[in-house]
Amino acid sequence: MVNVGIVGAGIRGHMYAQSLAGFPGAKVVAVCDLDPQAARKVADEFGLAAFTDHRAMLERGGLDAVIVATPDFAHREVAVDAARSGAHLLLEKPLAMTAEDCRAISEAVREAGVQCMVGFENRWNPAIRRIHDLSAAGELGQVLTQNILLSNTYYVPTRMIPWAARSSPAWFLMSHTVDAALWIADKPVTSVFASGSRGRLAELGVDTWDVVHALLTFGDGTTANLTSTWVLPESSPSIIDFQYKVVGSRSAVDVDLQDQGFRQAGGSYTWPGLLGGEIDGRLQGPPTWMAQSFVSALAEGRPVGPGLDQGTLVTDVVLAVLESLRTGGVVPLAAPSAA
């Protein structure tokens, strides 16, 4: 039985608690949030111990694994402390927002000899996984280009995430699509060029990028083209727009996750999505399957992944996107292998 503690009792922390509730081989036992009411609420719903200080939670002992569901900028301290306590880690993506934080977490994990998964949940999205599996099986041939669009309505930066001004479409959305692009292409990125604009969200008090485009070039000269925006109208039927096109030398795949085949016209017109939700009272969906995969692997002594190398690589690419936005120039990348 894998005993799990969760740090962060927001939307994601709650989702992880629900994902593992009743899942064979794992037991969430504690939850921690700087906000005592938030921690208490999740603790009460799932019968957990509540903490406001992650060190207190770790010191109580008995945790085999810790899920770090804090804001993007607040991963390092919790992750390092949890690793040093001997707990395996599931960290929300992105791994961290600076190369230094990535290194610090990586060193702590290595020194503690624990395992670490970075939460690129789209690897459990059936569409993205299917593209990857086709690519890995050679059915795409050489991956010639990818066009990936992942955007949100204004709801996400202005009402869902309190710390949106410290994030951006590049961090919040492109960390997903950069990971997917690298996972599917399976070749090193050698340069990044980005463009984008800001102003609309700033007017609404969230001073960050409205729109970000990134062109990635791989070692073999092929490309990926990523766009993420945070300025879709709130009248959109879904808060997420996700479309993914891959052209390979043998096959092309065109994924459109907009309505997912389910359209509802009631009080308003909505696309609630079919890739998540509850079946038989059990939460389903990519982040749930990811969390379950994490604890199952730990329970069975298998390695977890994607891990720190990939997490660091994705952070490096997003940092290059931001540098290109800042400088207006092409940013070369030293090429580690896309693990």
Added chain:
Amino acid sequence: MVNVGIVGAGIRGHMYAQSLAGFPGAKVVAVCDLDPQAARKVADEFGLAAFTDHRAMLERGGLDAVIVATPDFAHREVAVDAARSGAHLLLEKPLAMTAEDCRAISEAVREAGVQCMVGFENRWNPAIRRIHDLSAAGELGQVLTQNILLSNTYYVPTRMIPWAARSSPAWFLMSHTVDAALWIADKPVTSVFASGSRGRLAELGVDTWDVVHALLTFGDGTTANLTSTWVLPESSPSIIDFQYKVVGSRSAVDVDLQDQGFRQAGGSYTWPGLLGGEIDGRLQGPPTWMAQSFVSALAEGRPVGPGLDQGTLVTDVVLAVLESLRTGGVVPLAAPSAA
């Protein structure tokens, strides 16, 4: 641990074995098929005992549950024998093709005091379940009408099912959509009118209906309109066309499961579907989740369902469809409650 035997080692028997392989709390131990090679193949793949006579399998003992995955017309004997042996049952839909067979199975189950699930797997289809849940929660209001189209390409009757001439779009496809329509409407059917045509499949040596339409009328005067054909061209990107529209007094839902958001252009152009397939090497999808629900319920001592009442009701409606096709007239139904 629920020990399971499977009767029928075709596509579906294999799928059930795979669905339960490694699933916590259940263990498939035996498989039976009249064709010894078919039984042996599945037995070898999953490490099971192989049988060609279901009685021999039952007599060996130790089976808590039996999955009956024989052709539609061949459920009765196996089901009755398995029930009498004390095993719980998961029966492929339709429960049976005659009212008499339904009664015989029901009596055997009742006398043996075992449980019986009828395999209406679309109750685990996220789209259909979502509609049902909206309906059950009152979000649709009164269900005013349903238009359900579930069809196959020629592949299914001419190459996939050897016994297609003994089945029809009414049995093979409408048993799904009749169940869904009744589950979602949750009110008794009072009459059935059907029309259809035949001739194309007969020319190809499969003497059954090409096209079947059925109009169901419920006790409150509202309707459902079902169409199933077996004559879609084989150039279609999927062997299944499934579209479901529900209009309620408060909301309408429009489900289109054609491409499921994933389109692949390779050697040919295909929609492989996202609602099934493997994730992390584990089979997923409606029939898998149904089989897992069956064994989980048994393991935890919960009732299984949908059960014999619903199975009998669906068979009654399909029989009424066929009678209407035969007579050209409206067929009234005595109205049990749609359990």
Added chain:
Amino acid sequence: MVNVGIVGAGIRGHMYAQSLAGFPGAKVVAVCDLDPQAARKVADEFGLAAFTDHRAMLERGGLDAVIVATPDFAHREVAVDAARSGAHLLLEKPLAMTAEDCRAISEAVREAGVQCMVGFENRWNPAIRRIHDLSAAGELGQVLTQNILLSNTYYVPTRMIPWAARSSPAWFLMSHTVDAALWIADKPVTSVFASGSRGRLAELGVDTWDVVHALLTFGDGTTANLTSTWVLPESSPSIIDFQYKVVGSRSAVDVDLQDQGFRQAGGSYTWPGLLGGEIDGRLQGPPTWMAQSFVSALAEGRPVGPGLDQGTLVTDVVLAVLESLRTGGVVPLAAPSAA
């Protein structure tokens, strides 16, 4: 130059005036409406003479053609008078709502030796026309079945058409789809069965059918399945839902005119449609092209169509639908050829 008078200055009368404004070879010169303000408004916009009595308009003389855009129940008198005055006719569909009215109009037209087009505008809908052309060219093979759904939101019966209680989804919508089904199948209908429900619109003060389904059987035993409702939620992105599936022995066609490839998220989420609208300041779309076809044919001395035979046939089928709704039984049809 074909001089045209329009009777009826509502949405449709206005559309016809706009459709012919500046069209080579035709000139709308007069408009008539029982409501003097309505007539005046259209007359002023397009520089026409305004009338409140169609006889006065006809007596003024000089009209080569009359477009009858009155409510469905009010075609006969205007059509007969216009024909007797020697004008060619373009009549809104349905031709009339009784067999007697159809006969009266047909006799007047025949006696006057004028031409008559019945406004089945979907024959100028590129999708429907394409299906027809494929069928006529033999590319569909034998037409095995058609599933046609044409529905509206509550907006149409409760706010757009003042006389909705005297119409129904059968008259207003199925006159389109019955015509299309017969045009594409090109074989006689031998029987009709219909079901449906009412109650929701009646609660809103429009006492007519909410939902109508009709199963048509053709002389060769094949079928068509039509559904029309007037109870789609007003949150739907379009006031029209139109889907058309045809399965032939050689090809199948699947038409979905829901979003027409254009989705707009602004103040609300809408599908404004691409098959109509203005191009270069000129109105385009099926009814416009139909009206232009009508005057062009007259100008060039070609026959117009679809004509009275088809108009009468469609009315006969819709009357059979309503009779089946009333009696609950199958209604046989004497089979004229589907002209």
Added chain:
Amino acid sequence: MVNVGIVGAGIRGHMYAQSLAGFPGAKVVAVCDLDPQAARKVADEFGLAAFTDHRAMLERGGLDAVIVATPDFAHREVAVDAARSGAHLLLEKPLAMTAEDCRAISEAVREAGVQCMVGFENRWNPAIRRIHDLSAAGELGQVLTQNILLSNTYYVPTRMIPWAARSSPAWFLMSHTVDAALWIADKPVTSVFASGSRGRLAELGVDTWDVVHALLTFGDGTTANLTSTWVLPESSPSIIDFQYKVVGSRSAVDVDLQDQGFRQAGGSYTWPGLLGGEIDGRLQGPPTWMAQSFVSALAEGRPVGPGLDQGTLVTDVVLAVLESLRTGGVVPLAAPSAA
């Protein structure tokens, strides 16, 4: 009556002849092609005089307008000679492939005092025009970003265009999308960055780019992201993939012209498209409407457009794309107004 000569008797020249056949106010009288058989074929079909030397055609006199439908690289000489002969011009896009050719054509047109339209036919595509009209009416608010994908299957570069190696997705496809992006944004482009790859088409003997991405930055800091490829699999249901997303500060529009609502499964699975084709035996579609608009404007003495300024601007942007592909750097543009 506008007398028209067409230079180039390939797919496009034929289409123009058909587009104007019987169109009021215009008459195609001559066609010219270096290949005498090609010229003869079109001439015979439409009753035209056939030429192999455009000068001979011009010298015969009597031409009010000349349509230049030669390969992209072969516009200059024909255009200059036709302008000097006093004929108005409709030039296939792109205007020319070098700045010098653009200048030479522009000077000849200006000196001759004739009019010139550059054939950006997507301005007559209902979807693109609708976006433009929304933008021009202020309904989009500030245009924040555009994502435009316009690609072809291998068919186009390997079998449809004999001179594909002298063109590229940048010239052949992006001249459309650059024009659309500028027309809709209506603000000057200040810089261009492009990336892409080659190799697949080269292997097939067509030594040009497989994939081109271009990021445009406008004077207000906003962006457009264009992708065009020529390497979609031939199993794709359409030879064209066209998707267009615009995000404005007030509305967003999402256009998907893939299946255009019409899917046909016959000998193969195809999306034949609804935006073109014949209605009532008359060719319809964007290039037809463009040609008709050209001759109508001439007949009525109105200015034609889009004209040389826009044609030159688009060529400048495409040249910048190619320069960026060559240098790997950002290419600044002197900003004329996007006319």
